[in-house]
Every structure is written in C-alpha cells, then in structure tokens.
Amino acid sequence: MSRRALFIAVWLLVVALCVGNVFRTRFTADLSAFLPSSPTEEQALLVDLLRDGMVSRLLLVGIRGGTAAERAAVSNAMTGAMRQDPRFLSVTNGARGHSEADRAWVFDNRYLLSPAVDAEHFSDAGLYHAISHTMDLLASSAGLMIKPLLARDPTAETLAVLDSFTGGSQPARRDGVWASADGERALLLATTRAPGSDTDGQETAIGAIRDAFVVARESHGSRDLALMMTGPGVFAVDARETIRSEITRLSMIGAALIITMLLVIYRSLAALALGLAPVVTGALAGILAVSLAFGEVHGITLGFGITLIGEAIDYAIYFFVQGAARARDAFWRTIRLGVVTSLCGFGALLLSGFPGLAQLGTYSMAGLLAAVLTTRFVLPALTPAGFRARDVAPLGRWLSRPILAMTRLRWPAVAVALAAATLLWQQRDTLWHHELSALSPIPLAAQQLDAMLRADLGAPDTRFLVVTSASSAEHALQQAEALAPTLEGLQAEGQIAAYDSPARLLPSLRTQQGRRDALPAPDQLRQRLARATETLPLKAARLEGFIEDVQAARERPLLSPATLAGTGIGLGLEAMLIRQGDHWRALLPLSSPRGDQGMRDLDAERIGQAVATADVPQTVFIDLAKESQRMYATYLREAWTAGLAGVAAIVVVLLATLRSPARVLRLVLPLTAAVLVVTATVVLSGEHLTLLHLVGMLLVGAVGSNYALFFVTADPAEGLPEPETLASLLIANLTTLCGFGVLALSSVPVMHAIGVIVGPGAMLALCFSAMFAARPRHVVA
Amino acid sequence: MIRRCLRLVLLALLASSAHATEPWTLDLLMQHLADRSGGAVDFVERKYLAILDQPVVSSGRMRFTPPGRLERQTVSPKPETMVLDGDNLSIRRDGRELDLRLRDYPEAAAFIDSIRGTLAGDRATLERRFHLSLAGDREAWSLDLLPNDGHLAELVLRIHIEGEGGHIRSIEILQGDGDRSVMTLRPAAGPPA
Numbered sequence: 001m002s003r004r005a006l007f008i009a010v011w012l013l014v015v016a017l018c019v020g021n022v023f024r025t026r027f028t029a030d031l032s033a034f035l036p037s038s039p040t041e042e043q044a045l046l047v048d049l050l051r052d053g054m055v056s057r058l059l060l061v062g063i064r065g066g067t068a069a070e071r072a073a074v075s076n077a078m079t080g081a082m083r084q085d086p087r088f089l090s091v092t093n094g095a096r097g098h099s100e101a102d103r104a105w106v107f108d109n110r111y112l113l114s115p116a117v118d119a120e121h122f123s124d125a126g127l128y129h130a131i132s133h134t135m136d137l138l139a140s141s142a143g144l145m146i147k148p149l150l151a152r153d154p155t156a157e158t159l160a161v162l163d164s165f166t167g168g169s170q171p172a173r174r175d176g177v178w179a180s181a182d183g184e185r186a187l188l189l190a191t192t193r194a195p196g197s198d199t200d201g202q203e204t205a206i207g208a209i210r211d212a213f214v215v216a217r218e219s220h221g222s223r224d225l226a227l228m229m230t231g232p233g234v235f236a237v238d239a240r241e242t243i244r245s246e247i248t249r250l251s252m253i254g255a256a257l258i259i260t261m262l263l264v265i266y267r268s269l270a271a272l273a274l275g276l277a278p279v280v281t282g283a284l285a286g287i288l289a290v291s292l293a294f295g296e297v298h299g300i301t302l303g304f305g306i307t308l309i310g311e312a313i314d315y316a317i318y319f320f321v322q323g324a325a326r327a328r329d330a331f332w333r334t335i336r337l338g339v340v341t342s343l344c345g346f347g348a349l350l351l352s353g354f355p356g357l358a359q360l361g362t363y364s365m366a367g368l369l370a371a372v373l374t375t376r377f378v379l380p381a382l383t384p385a386g387f388r389a390r391d392v393a394p395l396g397r398w399l400s401r402p403i404l405a406m407t408r409l410r411w412p413a414v415a416v417a418l419a420a421a422t423l424l425w426q427q428r429d430t431l432w433h434h435e436l437s438a439l440s441p442i443p444l445a446a447q448q449l450d451a452m453l454r455a456d457l458g459a460p461d462t463r464f465l466v467v468t469s470a471s472s473a474e475h476a477l478q479q480a481e482a483l484a485p486t487l488e489g490l491q492a493e494g495q496i497a498a499y500d501s502p503a504r505l506l507p508s509l510r511t512q513q514g515r516r517d518a519l520p521a522p523d524q525l526r527q528r529l530a531r532a533t534e535t536l537p538l539k540a541a542r543l544e545g546f547i548e549d550v551q552a553a554r555e556r557p558l559l560s561p562a563t564l565a566g567t568g569i570g571l572g573l574e575a576m577l578i579r580q581g582d583h584w585r586a587l588l589p590l591s592s593p594r595g596d597q598g599m600r601d602l603d604a605e606r607i608g609q610a611v612a613t614a615d616v617p618q619t620v621f622i623d624l625a626k627e628s629q630r631m632y633a634t635y636l637r638e639a640w641t642a643g644l645a646g647v648a649a650i651v652v653v654l655l656a657t658l659r660s661p662a663r664v665l666r667l668v669l670p671l672t673a674a675v676l677v678v679t680a681t682v683v684l685s686g687e688h689l690t691l692l693h694l695v696g697m698l699l700v701g702a703v704g705s706n707y708a709l710f711f712v713t714a715d716p717a718e719g720l721p722e723p724e725t726l727a728s729l730l731i732a733n734l735t736t737l738c739g740f741g742v743l744a745l746s747s748v749p750v751m752h753a754i755g756v757i758v759g760p761g762a763m764l765a766l767c768f769s770a771m772f773a774a775r776p777r778h779v780v781a
Numbered sequence: 782m783i784r785r786c787l788r789l790v791l792l793a794l795l796a797s798s799a800h801a802t803e804p805w806t807l808d809l810l811m812q813h814l815a816d817r818s819g820g821a822v823d824f825v826e827r828k829y830l831a832i833l834d835q836p837v838v839s840s841g842r843m844r845f846t847p848p849g850r851l852e853r854q855t856v857s858p859k860p861e862t863m864v865l866d867g868d869n870l871s872i873r874r875d876g877r878e879l880d881l882r883l884r885d886y887p888e889a890a891a892f893i894d895s896i897r898g899t900l901a902g903d904r905a906t907l908e909r910r911f912h913l914s915l916a917g918d919r920e921a922w923s924l925d926l927l928p929n930d931g932h933l934a935e936l937v938l939r940i941h942i943e944g945e946g947g948h949i950r951s952i953e954i955l956q957g958d959g960d961r962s963v964m965t966l967r968p969a970a971g972p973p974a
Contacts, residue, residue, distance in 0.1 A: 139839035140855065141863045141872050143828060144889075147960070150832055537835040 004381040011281070011378045014370075018284035025287060026296040027240065028199045056196025057089070060453040061188040061209060062180070062228035070222035071186035072175035077216035078209070082190060085212075087205045089191040090571050094178030102569055106161050107153070111553035113507065114157040115164055117515040121155070122525070127532035130155035135537060152545040154538060164504045165569075180456040185228070187457055191571060192233060199240055202233030230450040238446065243299035243748055250742045250751070257738040258313065265731055266320070267390050274382055275316035281378075282312040282371030289366030290359050301359040311342070311703050312371035313739075314732035319375050321392055321728035332376065334713050337657055339372050341650045341709075342702035348646030349695070352638055360695060364702075392731075396723025399730060403720060403770045410771045417673035420680035432636065433688040464602050466499075466588040466611055468619040473561055473577060476584040477508035479616045483588060486614040490590075495606055497593040502576035502586050505569050512558045519554045522547050632691075639694050646698060650705065658712065667708040670768030671701050678761040692750045696757030703736055703758070704765025711773040720773060729766060736762040805918045807904065814902030817947030819847055821969035828962040842969055845900045851893075865893060891933050895926055895940050896952060911940070920945055 061078075063071045075093045082091040111117055120126045134156045137146055149158055172179050178187040190209065194201025206229065213227045262272050290297050318335060346368070349361025424431065466487070468479040480503040487499045503511070520528065525547050529540035557563075561577065564570035576587045592602055604623055611621045654664045675697045683689065707729050714721040721729070740762065743755025821844040827836040841855040855861040861874040868883045870893075883890045891910050898906040907913060910933060911926035926940035934957065941953040951965045 135837050136859045138828065138830070139826070139837040139858055140861050140874065141853070142874075143837075147830065150830075537833040537837065539834055542832050 007377045007381045018288045021288045025291040028296050056232045057192045059190045059231040062453050063186040065224040065226045066222045068175045072177045073220050074216040075177045075186040078212040081212040085208050087208050089193050091190045093188045107158050110157040112512045113161045116160050119518040122520050124528050124531045152549050196232040199236045203237045230453050240299050246746050254739045254742040258735045278316050278371040278374040279312040281374040282367035285370030286363040286367035290363050293362050301363050313735050315375040317728050317732045321724050334709050338706040338709050340653055341705045344649035345646040345698050345702045348642040351642050392727035393723045396727035399726045400720050406771045413771050417676050420676040423680045431689050433690045463624050464590040465622045469585045473584045474509050476586040477503045480586040482616045486610050497591045499588055499590050501588045502573055505573045509558050519550050522551050639691050643698050663712050666772050667712045670772045671704045673768045674761050674764035675700050692753035693757050696754040699758045700761035703762045707766045708769040711769045733766045807915050811902040811904045813947035822966045823969050824964050824966050826964040830960045
C-alpha cells in the first residue's frame with residue numbers, strides 16, 4: 001500500500017510540475033530552430049540574417065482599395081502613429097520630410113563622406129574643376145536642386161555623397177507616398193525592434209500595425225481600404241497560429257476517434273481514463289524536457305506531440321489487454337525491449353546539429369519514457385483491485401485465422417517491397433525537396449503576397465553578397481573599402497550591375513581622417529579659391545560660407561557607427577555592418593546585371609575568383625540561395641546518418657537481447673518492407689520527400705518494432721502470439737492509424753509529412769510483421 | 782474639285798478678314814499657339830543668379846509633340862536629354878538615367894506645366910495655376926503668368942513670355958528668390974547647336 005501511494009504521489013508531483021511548466025514555456029514557430037547550431041562561416045551569416053538580422057525585422061505593409069488620396073492619407077497617418085511606437089526602429093512610407101534629417105546629416109558631414117575629397121580636390125586646379133562642374137550642373141535641368149547649396153558647397157559634395165548612397169531604385173510614388181508600380185497599393189516599410197526569432201515581439205508589432213491602420217482608416221472615414229502585410233515576422237506569427245489551431249483541431253479529432261474506439265472495446269470509462277494517463281504524462285514530460293533543454297518549444301515539436309498519443313496509448317492497451325493474460329515478466333520484457341529500440345531510434349536525432357531535430361528527439365524520448373514508466377508503476381497502482389478489462393480474447397482468436405492466411409503472402413510482400421525499393425532507387429535524384437523552404441509552414445498564397453509586395457517595394461535582392469569579416473568595425477570597413485576597386489572592375493566588365501557597401505554610408509576612420517587632413521586652412525583655401533575662380537562666374541568673395549564650413553569640417557569629430565544610431569542612414573548601415581560577438585562583418589550586396597530576359601544570374605565563379613585575387617583577408621563571395629540549399633542538404637544528410645545510426649543501434653540491442661540473427665531478421669525485414677512500400681506510395685502520389693518524411697520513417701520503425709517484437713517473441717510452439725496479444729496489437733494499430741492519419745490532413749507541411757508516412761506505415765508494419773510471423777509447427781506439420 | 786478649291790478660297794478670305802478686324806485676344810493667341818505647336822526650336826537659356834557674376838548658359842534643341850511630349854536636348858555645356866511625356870520625366874546625363882513622376886514633384890510640375898501649356902496653347906491648364914494677362918498685338922505680344930496660389934508664388938514670382946503670332950520668342954522665369962532665367966527660342970535650323 002505505501003509503495004502504491006508513493007508511486008501515485010510521485011506521479012502527481014511530476015504531472016503538477018509539468019503542467020506548471022507548460023504555462024511558462026515559450027512557444028516559437030520561426031524557421032530558425034531548423035537552422036544549424038554549429039554552422040560554417042557562410043551558414044552562420046545566413047542564420048544570422050534569418051534569425052536576427054535586419055532582414056528578419058522587416059515588415060512590408062500594403063494598403064489597397066479606396067482612392068489614391070485615401071490610401072496616401074492613411075499611409076501618412078499610420079506612419080506618424082507607428083513612429084511614436086517604441087516597438088518599431090523605423091517606419092518609412094516614402095513621404096518627404098522623413099529624410100530631411102538624413103539630408104541635413106549628409107550636408108553637415110559632406111567633407112568626411114564624399115569620395116571626391118582629397119588633397120588634389122582642394123588644389124587650385126581641383127577647385128577650378130569642381131566648381132566648373134557645378135556650374136555645368138547649374139545650367140542643367142537639375143540646376144534648381146543645387147542652387148540653394150551653392151554658396152556653402154560650391155564643389156557639390158552633398159550631391160556626390162547622395163549619389164553614392166542611392167544604390168537601389170526607389171519605389172514609385174503616388175500622392176506623395178510609396179506605391180506599387182500600378183499605383184493601386186500604398187506601401188510602408190517598418191523595422192521592428194524585436195528580432196525575427198522573437199515571435200511574441202513580432203506578434204505585438206504586427207498588432208500595433210493593425211491598430212494603427214484601423215485608427216487611421218476610421219479617422220479618415222475610408223472604409224473601403226484593406227491592409228496587407230508580409231515579412232518573416234508575419235510568417236512566424238501566422239505559422240504559430242496555424243500550428244496552434246491545427247493542433248487543437250486535429251488532436252480533438254484524433255482524440256475523439258481514439259476515445260470512441262477505446263470505449264467500444266473496453267466498455268469502461270475507468271479503463272479509458274486510466275489508458276489516457278500515460279499519454280498525458282508523456283506529452284507533458286516531453287514539453288518539460290524540451291523547454292528545459294532548449295529554453296523554448298518549437299511549434300513543430302508540439303505538433304509532433306500528438307503523434308506520441310499513437311505510441312503512448314499502445315502501452316496502456318497492451319497492459320490492460322495482455323497484462324492479465326500473459327506472464328507479467330515476459331510481457332514487461334517485451335515492452336522494455338520495444339521501448340529501448342524506440343529510444344535508440346529517437347536518440348539518434350539528439351546527435352543532430354539542428355536544434356529543431358534535436359528537439360524532436362528529446363521530446364520523443366522523454367515522452368516515451370514517461371509514458372512507459374506511468375504504465376509500469378502508476379497504472380497498476382491506480383487500477384482498482386478486481387478491475388478487469390473486457391476480455392478481447394475472442395477478437396484475437398478470430399484474428400488468428402486471417403493472420404495465418406497472411407503468412408502465405410510472405411513472398412508477394414517481398415516482391416512488392418523490392419518493387420518499391422527499385423522505384424525509389426530509380427527516382428533517387430528527384431525524390432527529395434531541395435529547398436529549406438520545404439520545412440516552412442507558410443502557405444503558397446502568403447508566399448505570393450510576399451513576392452508581390454517585395455517586387456512593389458523594389459526591396460533589394462540580397463541573394464549575392466561579398467562578405468568580409470574582421471575583429472573590429474573599423475577593420476571591416478577598411479576591408480570593404482579595399483574591395484571597392486575589384487567590384488568597380490566587375491561593374492565595368494558588366495559582370496555585376498552595381499554593388500553596395502557599408503563604407504559608402506560610413507567610411508572607415510582611416511579614410512575619414514585622410515579626407516579631414518586634406519582640407520586646407522581658411523587662409524590657404526581663400527587664396528586658392530581666388531586663383532581657381534578667376535575665370536569662373538562664381539567668385540571667391542561670395543564663398544566665405546564655404547570657407548567657414550571647410551574650417552568647421554576640419555574640427556569635426558570623425559563619425560563612428562554609434563553617431564549614426566537611430567538615423568535612417570544608421571539603419572542602412574546596420575543592415576550591412578553586422579556585429580556578432582567580438583566579430584564584425586561587412587556585407588556588400590551585388591545586384592545582377594539586366595540581360596535580354598530580365599535579370600540574369602551572376603557568374604559566381606568569375607566573381608569568386610575576382611574577390612579571391614583582391615587579397616582582402618577573410619573575404620568570401622556568397623550566393624545565399626545556394627547556401628541555403630546546401631544547408632538543407634547537410635541537414636538532410638545528417639538526419640540520414642542519425643537515422644541509420646539509430647537503426648544500427650536498434651539492431652545491436654536486438655541481437656544482444658534476442659540472441660538470434662534469424663529472429664532479428666524476421667523483425668527488421670517487415671519494418672523495412674513497410675517503410676519502403678509506404679514511401680514509394682507517397683512518392684508515386686507526386687509528393688517530394690522532406691526531412692520530416694524521414695522522421696516519419698523513423699517513427700514507423702519505432703512503433704512497428706513493438707508489433708514485430710510481439711510476433712517474434714511469441715512462443716515458437718504456438719507460432720502466433722496469444723489471442724489477447726493479437727487483439728491488443730490490432731487495437732493499438734488502429735489508434736496509431738487514427739492519431740497519425742488525422743495529421744495527414746493538416747495544411748502544415750511538416751505535420752502532413754509525418755502523418756502521411758506513419759499512419760499507413762504502422763498499418764503496413766503490422767501486416768508485414770504478421771506475414772513474417774513463424775508458422776505454428778502443428779499447422780506446418 | 783472645284784468645290785474644294787472654292788471652299789479653300791472662302792476660308793482664306795474669312796481668315797484674312799478676321800486678321801484684319803479681330804482684336805488680339807488671349808483666345809486667339811492660344812489658338813495660334815495650338816496651330817503652330819509641334820516641331821523643333823533651338824533654345825538658349827541663361828540663368829542669372831545673384832551669387833554669380835555672369836549668367837550660366839545652356840543651349841540645345843527643344844521639340845514639342847502635342848498633346849504632352851516635350852523633349853529637350855541640351856548640347857552645351859554638357860550633353861543632356863530631358864524627356865517629359867505625360868507624367869513621366871526622364872533625364873539622361875553622364876550615361877545615367879533618372880526617371881521621375883511629375884506628380885511627385887508638384888513644384889516642378891507647376892513650372893513645366895506652364896511651359897508645356899503655353900506651347901500647346903492650352904488655356905485651361907494654364908489658368909489652373911496662373912492669372913494670365915496679355916499685352917501687345919499679334920506682331921509683338923507678351924503674356925504674363927502670375928501664380929494664383931501662395932505656395933507656388935514662393936518659387937515663381939512671374940513667368941513672362943514674348944512672341945509673334947504663333948511663335949514664342951522668349952520665356953523669362955522670375956524666381957521667388959530674385960534669380961531669373963531667360964530662354965530665347967528660334968525655329969530650328971541645321972543640326973542642333
């Protein structure tokens with residue numbers, strides 16, 4: 001009695017702990033959990049960009065409907081409101097006025113920023129050339145633009161700086177604000193303070209945008225307007241919401257199916273409640289383990305949790321149905337072996353360098369262990385004395401006849417499995433999805449909206465980058481400057497259309513220092529100006545303001561990243577000059593040249609070569625699209641290795657326990673056949689396999705090995721397991737089919753992939769196991 | 782055939798009689814401008830700025846194609862092509878091209894509309910932004926455009942256009958800060974100079 005009470009007390013304590021933990025757990029849904037944790041240099045950059053970089057913080061907003069004037073008014077009102085909101089680092093809608101401060105900053109610092117400034121530029125001849133050039137500009141159509149600056153900036157440095165800043169093209173404008181090319185949508189660009197991986201932060205920022213829109217729309221009385229939004233944050237929040245609602249919906253359906261079935265079989269509410277205890281305990285323990293180990297639980301891991309119902313409930317079924325009939329020790333031996341093999345399979349996932357995959361492994365192992373311990377120690381303690389589940393032996397006896405018949409299908413089954421293997425082998429090159437986005441739970445419509453708004457905004461194509469790393473911002477900027485001649489060479493060759501560089505926004509201190517030193521003292525400048533302007537219409541006497549400004553520039557402090565913080569230019573810099581730990585990276589995006597048919601791809605080899613010969617330390621050319629594909633391939637390969645290692649571990653455990661290669665073969669063969677056949681079916685239906693299909697295959701092995709074990713460990717004299725065992729296997733199999741089959745209906749690709757493999761796979765595993773079961777001797781004889 | 786000739790003669794008679802008797806009005810000027818619009822003119826533009834001792838001068842050829850296309854090819858001091866077509870303004874200079882939408886730059890739009898409107902003889906467009914006043918006669922007229930809203934007046938005090946019949950001889954723009962520019966026009970002759 002005291003032992004029994006102790007078990008129950010410990011269990012209740014654990015459950016209470018787990019429940020308490022669930023409320024404190026942070027659930028995320030961004031893809032970064034599926035990015036490698038110990039990446040290569042290139043991958044680190046990609047992960048950084050996707051997880052926390054400026055790219056991950058961008059929200060693209062569109063306003064459609066109504067008239068252009070209404071859209072512009074709402075766009076301006078939203079921008080005004082959002083700029084007051086600390087959740088946003090910046091909000092831009094193209095309206096002038098915002099960039100006034102930036103322009104003033106450029107004007108004030110023009111002699112440190114202008115690439116034209118050197119000693120030569122301020123010599124007699126240099127000044128003459130620069131000022132005559134300005135006179136030409138004055139005569140041109142743009143003359144009005146520079147006229148106000150003439151007295152203080154006769155060498156037109158402000159214009160030179162602005163010219164070097166505007167690398168990319170600006171979106172179109174309609175009624176003074178950014179709009180799509182056809183003018184039908186007003187556009188805004190917001191940068192959130194929260195990084196893209198902070199799903200909660202993104203959610204509140206998105207809420208703030210919606211609120212700002214509703215308020216602006218109401219105050220302008222323009223009810224026809226609608227809001228569109230996209231960006232990594234929107235994806236993460238939507239994905240979490242979808243996963244949340246699908247988990248709720250699908251687990252309700254799955255649970256309803258399973259409960260109905262168990263009620264029909266047990267005809268006892270008590271048995272049902274007891275049977276669910278290991279499931280709930282397992283699910284809770286899984287969440288606890290993952291949140292302790294990783295600090296957060298990914299939505300996909302949670303979605304995977306439902307699948308555990310399928311396996312955990314089996315234990316209770318085996319316990320109720322077989323526990324009474326079979327010799328207890330033999331029963332628990334078989335279960336223990338089943339658990340150990342499952343743990344081997346899932347344990348392999350822990351070795352993965354991808355936190356997402358390791359989470360799945362942790363969740364499954366903790367959940368399974370908790371479920372089986374609950375079944376072993378708590379269920380017997382909870383079960384009232386004299387409780388007996390309904391006798392299902394008749395069902396089992398009825399089953400043994402078709403199962404015996406199935407053993408004759410052994411060789412046809414082998415043939416089918418071989419055919420499946422052949423098919424998979426033939427299609428091995430096209431089997432797999434090669435994009436990282438295959439794991440993304442983002443529906444196609446959302447991806448299209450994203451592409452549309454990005455095209456509208458002319459958001460820069462950040463696919464091709466030259467990246468140079470250094471131990472300080474200063475060195476990174478110096479290296480970026482050292483790359484300029486090479487990139488200009490490539491531009492002249494037509495290899496690239498243009499490039500951008502953080503050093504354009506903020507030159508290195510060395511360069512700034514050089515420019516400041518090149519500025520002449522007032523008297524010297526006055527004399528030179530007098531000589532330079534002798535034949536020009538603009539005379540030195542009118543340029544005292546210029547002389548003052550140059551003198552002021554000689555005493556100005558040099559610019560550092562810190563002095564730029566919070567300005568529009570600072571934001572641009574932050575996207576290209578990234579700090580990671582004690583490490584700085586300068587990103588130089590390259591844009592593809594326009595070919596006859598739109599943009600053409602860069603000649604990666606030629607550019608890689610040119611960048612290598614530039615001889616700037618720690619510099620690489622990266623094609624991010626290719627890099628992300630390569631990363632996914634690594635990920636897949638790692639999952640394969642982990643899976644194979646798991647299988648190997650299972651075989652070793654089985655060999656050590658069963659001590660008979662023939663029996664191990666009889667156990668492994670049906671499972672292999674089941675995996676092959678179900679995978680081939682999925683491929684034939686036109687799906688490309690992803691990593692989650694692979695995880696599904698592992699699960700088929702884990703669930704199926706339990707079935708196979710009962711067949712293999714059956715009394716050789718009898719051939720088939722006892723009728724109760726047979727019945728419990730069928731029931732367990734049906735629950736698995738319900739739990740996973742429902743997942744196959746999910747619109748979240750990850751959940752669908754697991755469901756579509758495991759549901760049918762488990763069914764096949766049971767059938768094949770039955771086929772390969774030993775024929776009872778008396779039948780053979 | 783004979784009837785057509787007759788009609789032409791009649792028309793010519795009517796026109797000459799109108800010429801002789803009709804007073805020189807804004808409507809008549811606009812009609813003449815509209816009839817003569819299209820074709821190329823050579824221009825010389827002088828910008829007089831207070832800060833400069835001498836004006837800056839540019840020259841080239843301008844071509845107006847009704848209703849809305851104005852092409853300005855500057856030859857000196859630096860080659861530059863500006864094309865205004867409907868709402869689109871593109872400027873090509875130093876091998877670079879700048880594309881703008883006119884409606885995004887309301888001030889510049891007012892400026893350009895005044896010139897385009899005059900070239901096209903489009904009174905309605907001109908009167909949207911300016912008060913028009915005409916002086917002189919057919920042989921030597923002058924048209925003053927005074928901005929009718931304060932915002933525009935900060936930029937442009939007055940636009941003064943002189944001409945003869947349907948030909949424009951000069952456009953003078955007096956800017957809000959006292960600087961001015963004068964563009965003199967004559968029918969295109971030979972290659973653009």
